Amino acid sequence: MLSLIRRNKTSRSDPAPSRWSWRMERLMLTPVFRFALRVGVPFCITLAAGTWYLTDEARRDMIAQTVADARASIETRPEFMVNLMAIDGAEDDLAAHIRAAVPLDFPVSSFDLDLTAIRQTITEISAVNQAALRIRPGGVLQVDVTPRVPVAIWRSETGLALIDRDGIYVAEILTRYARPDLPLIAGGKANQSVTEALSLIAAADPLGDRLRGVVRIGERRWDVVLDRGQRILLPETGALQALERVIALEGARDVLSRDVARVDMRLGQRPTVQMSKEASDQWRARQTNFKAQEK
Numbered sequence: 165m166l167s168l169i170r171r172n173k174t175s176r177s178d179p180a181p182s183r184w185s186w187r188m189e190r191l192m193l194t195p196v197f198r199f200a201l202r203v204g205v206p207f208c209i210t211l212a213a214g215t216w217y218l219t220d221e222a223r224r225d226m227i228a229q230t231v232a233d234a235r236a237s238i239e240t241r242p243e244f245m246v247n248l249m250a251i252d253g254a255e256d257d258l259a260a261h262i263r264a265a266v267p268l269d270f271p272v273s274s275f276d277l278d279l280t281a282i283r284q285t286i287t288e289i290s291a292v293n294q295a296a297l298r299i300r301p302g303g304v305l306q307v308d309v310t311p312r313v314p315v316a317i318w319r320s321e322t323g324l325a326l327i328d329r330d331g332i333y334v335a336e337i338l339t340r341y342a343r344p345d346l347p348l349i350a351g352g353k354a355n356q357s358v359t360e361a362l363s364l365i366a367a368a369d370p371l372g373d374r375l376r377g378v379v380r381i382g383e384r385r386w387d388v389v390l391d392r393g394q395r396i397l398l399p400e401t402g403a404l405q406a407l408e409r410v411i412a413l414e415g416a417r418d419v420l421s422r423d424v425a426r427v428d429m430r431l432g433q434r435p436t437v438q439m440s441k442e443a444s445d446q447w448r449a450r451q452t453n454f455k456a457q458e459k
Contacts, residue, residue: 245271246303253309258291262307265289274299290333316358317343319350319377329362331355351380360403364388367407370415385430394420397428406432 191197218224238244247270251259266282279297286295286307294310314326314334326334326343333355337343347365354361361378368375368388376389386403388396398406406429413419419427419437428436 240273242303244274246274246277246299246305247271248303249305249307250300251307251309254292254311258289258309258311261289261291262286262309268305271303277305291335293328314343314346315362317346317348318355319348320352320354327355327358329358331358347375348377349380350377351383353383354378354380361386363404364398364407367404367411370411371420374420390420394424395426397426397430399430399432402432409435 218227246268249263249266249268249270251262254262265285265288268277277299279299283295283297286292286297286309291312292309293312296308298306300306312328312332312334315329316327317337317340318325318327318331319340324337324340326337326346328334340348347362349355349358349361357380361380364378364386365375371390374390376391379387379389381387381397385400386398388398388407390396396407396410410419410427410429414421423439424437426436426438428438
């Protein structure tokens with residue numbers, strides 16, 4: 165009897181899970197493992213299937229063509245097409261220059277327009293100060309231009325050119341009389357000192373029509389040129405004050421109304437007046453006659 169009881173006890177199975185079963189249960193309780201089963205495995209299977217499918221070049225070309233056709237069907241819809249370009253703020257010559265610089269073949273899809281590149285191309289035109297671009301409803305490429313305003317004519321070795329207040333080239337002109345309303349400046353790198361030149365021209369306004377222009381000498385100082393070949397030589401520093409002194413002398417003693425060729429103000433403490441050749445010859449003749457009469 166005792167032997168039967170012992171035999172039954174030893175034959176009972178252990179209810180505890182096996183080691184591998186326990187490990188699997190522990191893994192299933194791990195969030196990372198569950199995420200890998202839920203997301204990682206399907207992703208890997210899909211990636212493998214897609215890679216295998218795309219190994220065929222014909223399939224790749226077919227997919228690329230389908231995407232291109234779908235994109236083209238959207239981009240070429242009427243509401244996305246640009247049919248013309250409107251330019252505001254520019255005169256006819258400048259507008260024609262802009263159209264030549266941006267040769268667009270209309271109609272064109274708005275998706276094919278690089279507005280940043282077009283704006284940069286337009287602003288690189290010397291006569292354009294600023295430009296703004298936008299696509300208006302109705303398929304119109306609107307270009308709003310702020311042109312450079314010429315303030316002077318610059319005579320250089322290459323000819324005559326209009327320049328703005330910053331000394332930037334605006335346009336070329338053939339003759340001085342094409343813009344008689346603008347003052348004339350001349351000399352090498354005179355465009356780099358336009359502000360000073362304009363202040364000198366404004367100070368010489370009491371001289372009226374006698375003013376012909378200002379000339380940059382040695383890229384460091386100015387000469388004021390008047391009619392009858394007269395010149396006012398100004399110093400490197402304090403040029404405006406020196407010119408104002410000459411204007412005051414003209415108002416008080418009519419210095420520039422006499423037979424004077426040059427008024428040299430380069431030495432502020434010792435201004436010099438040079439007579440014209442005709443006046444010098446007359447003075448020498450008078451001195452000669454006076455000496456002859458004394459003898």
